[in-house]
Amino acid sequence: MIDKLDFLIALAREKHFGRAAEACGVTQPTLSAGIRALEEQLGAVLVNRGSRFIGFTPEGERVLEWARRIVGDARAMRQEVNALRHGLAGHLRIAAVPTALGLMTALTTPYRTRHPHVRISVQSRPSADILDLLENLEIDAGLTYVDNEPVGRARTIPLYRERYRFLTAARNGPMAERESVSWADFADVPLCLLTPDMQNRRIVDRLLRGAGLKSDPQLESNSIVVLISHVRTSHWCTILPERLAETVGLEGEIRAIPILGAPVTPTIGLVVPHREPMAPLTAALVNEARRLADEED
Structure with a gap:
């Protein structure tokens, strides 16, 4: 059957x-x-x-x-029997929202060190897609927002709260001389942002509305690379999570300036199927996530 x-x-x-x-x-x-x-x-x-x-x-x-x-x-059972006979091995499939990709190495690198026979694949997907993939057994885990929109029947392991940075060209970029900015400062700034299907964009829109501003970017893209390349020209700026800004290779060309005044910041976490017993590959990833969460605290 x-x-x-x-x-x-x-x-x-x-x-x-x-x-x-x-x-x-x-x-x-x-x-x-x-x-x-x-x-x-x-x-x-x-x-x-x-x-x-x-x-x-x-x-x-x-x-x-x-x-x-x-x-x-059934898949979890076969995986566990195989692990008992041969040790942890197989294919671990993860999907992550683009803004959380900067955290991925903090999970996959120690995982690979402890379990060298596990092959890992990572794909970048919007938050709604991640939940569908998880439900349809196409991935084993997801890295996504866990307190901003419903996550269904998935089990969640909160990892960190997302903080934001204003990215502008270090030379001649708007507000490049500032040490910090507020959400209200973006009234006349030429913004390029993620597309509205991305949950991060919906969060940024809410924060802009909270400052009395309309979210009206002059350019939208679902690619972080596209946003960063436009910021490098000195004619555009963007808003990205702090962790992502730290990992995109700014190389002194772009300043990532703290944004002050966000009333509530969303939580990024690991989501896995709500299954007991848990599949061994997934359980090992959950252990890494819990270690990481302890470090964050």
Whole structure:
């Protein structure tokens, strides 16, 4: 049954029979037959079908929740048996919001030192995508905001509070001579910011509104590299988290000036599936996160 439940999860993720079959490494007829066999076994229609995938029936939605739980537990079980026989090894998949990528090495480097046979992949994704990836078993953990928007049924390990810096060119950049700035100072500054689908941008927008300003950047991008490259020209400025500003290689060309007066700063943390027992690779990452959180305190 596990393979048929895998088919259902892939269909929920891809929302297309052909792409779901490709993701599972089978033909589309094999995937469709597997889902039909699951429906017959459970005595309920799970998928609304037409010329294409339409969606899940109410029964299908409930079975999908069970499928994620069962398949996740089965993978964790296989991982634990393998760890008992051969030690911790395998593939750890992490996704992080772009503004938290500066913290990643503080987790992955000690993890790799303790568990050299684990391969790690890291991808940069918006916060909403991270929760979807976690729910659909595409990643093992995420690094995201844990107190600003709902994180669903995930388990969270808070790591640090995000503080902000105003980035401007060291020579001739707006307010480059200042030792600190306030949110109200950005009224006439040519800002380039992350795109609105990024949670950090929504946080910055709220902080600007709190200072009585409208968020009206002259340039938006989902790439930190694009923002930094524009700041280097001396014609643009941006607002980024302190930790990220420390890791983007400013090389004396850009000043990262503290911004004073944020009433509440959001928390970045690790999110993992709410599963007991926890998969060994994930449990080892949680241990690293807790060590890091203790250091932050």
